Amino acid sequence: MPVPMIAPEILILTPLAIAAGIDLYLTLLLIGAVPTLGFWPVPLPGALGDLDSPVVLIILGVLYLLEFAAERFSTPALAWGAIHAVIRPMSGALLALLLLDGHDPMAIGAGAIVAALLASTAHGMRSGASVLRWMSVGRGPSTLLVSLAEDILVVGLVTLSLHVSPLAVAIPLIMWLLVLRETPSLLRAFWFAIWLGTSHLMGPFQPKGWTAWDVLPDWVRRTLGSGDPLVGGGVLRGTRAAGWRLHGARRFEIGWIIAGAGCPIFLSGRGSSPRSIKLDGVTRDAVRDHGLFRRIDLRSDGLTPFLLIGSQGPSMESLRGEFDPLH
Numbered sequence: 001m002p003v004p005m006i007a008p009e010i011l012i013l014t015p016l017a018i019a020a021g022i023d024l025y026l027t028l029l030l031i032g033a034v035p036t037l038g039f040w041p042v043p044l045p046g047a048l049g050d051l052d053s054p055v056v057l058i059i060l061g062v063l064y065l066l067e068f069a070a071e072r073f074s075t076p077a078l079a080w081g082a083i084h085a086v087i088r089p090m091s092g093a094l095l096a097l098l099l100l101d102g103h104d105p106m107a108i109g110a111g112a113i114v115a116a117l118l119a120s121t122a123h124g125m126r127s128g129a130s131v132l133r134w135m136s137v138g139r140g141p142s143t144l145l146v147s148l149a150e151d152i153l154v155v156g157l158v159t160l161s162l163h164v165s166p167l168a169v170a171i172p173l174i175m176w177l178l179v180l181r182e183t184p185s186l187l188r189a190f191w192f193a194i195w196l197g198t199s200h201l202m203g204p205f206q207p208k209g210w211t212a213w214d215v216l217p218d219w220v221r222r223t224l225g226s227g228d229p230l231v232g233g234g235v236l237r238g239t240r241a242a243g244w245r246l247h248g249a250r251r252f253e254i255g256w257i258i259a260g261a262g263c264p265i266f267l268s269g270r271g272s273s274p275r276s277i278k279l280d281g282v283t284r285d286a287v288r289d290h291g292l293f294r295r296i297d298l299r300s301d302g303l304t305p306f307l308l309i310g311s312q313g314p315s316m317e318s319l320r321g322e323f324d325p326l327h
Helices: 013-022 024-037 048-052 054-070 074-099 105-136 143-162 166-201 218-224 316-326
Strands: 237-244 252-259 265-268 275-278 283-289 293-299 306-310
Touching: 013 024, 013 074, 013 105, 013 143, 013 166, 024 048, 024 054, 024 074, 024 143, 048 054, 048 074, 054 074, 074 105, 074 166, 105 143, 105 166, 105 237, 105 306, 143 166, 166 237, 166 252, 166 306, 218 252, 218 265, 237 265, 283 316, 293 316
Parallel strands: none
Antiparallel strands: 237 252, 237 306, 252 265, 265 275, 283 293, 293 306
């Protein structure tokens, strides 16, 4: 029985979807420019050649420049990334529809779902890495160098894909294996940043400061294992937070900081296995206000973890008072 051949369009779907997740407009711009500039003597796979319209190319070029400009500044970059959390998967699915044009409807539908998931995940990881560079303030390469590296990667993926090169499939798989361990943390960082932005916009309609004990989520109170809000000489209260490189937690973790129990406690892992981390083994360096969030810099066993709290959370004075014993 003959072995069925895999269509080239199926093979290059993965790298093109990942490229679109990293830099959507550059990916589409490169594909659309191919028929116009004659880089490839053969027709593009599927209906990708339909992107060569001059109007489409101009729009893509303008959007690429807008994205490049927005990502030079943290707040516009966050807003752009949040909006494209919806646009990226939709665009990945549409790219699959163009690429697989003429194939079996089941294959087209499956390809669209896979491309949407890949584009969405790649966008979330890229945005999460950008968020961590922004929140770490001064740690890591400049955004310009990172953007240049991303553009080079996208150009390489698109070029190899249109040549239907085996490297076009191998490179994304190798990349995925290299960053697989970091993927959950990057995605959590991205979604936490979106929450920060949303919370900041809704600030006038939300209470500020610590969240009272009786308003804390049930899982938080169950994890603490106390039905009495008066524990450790103070009134238990909390605030939503995220932690970076906290001992005993995942690399980037989202949870709650609980105050009033003698020393601050970081709770995370909502569900069947929540984690409770007492912050009595760390030293507090500084509490900084960065507008959209407040960052508590810590030192622990040679590491430099930090905590992040939304701008609508406890005041700087309250945070310094709570973490002063760690100084």
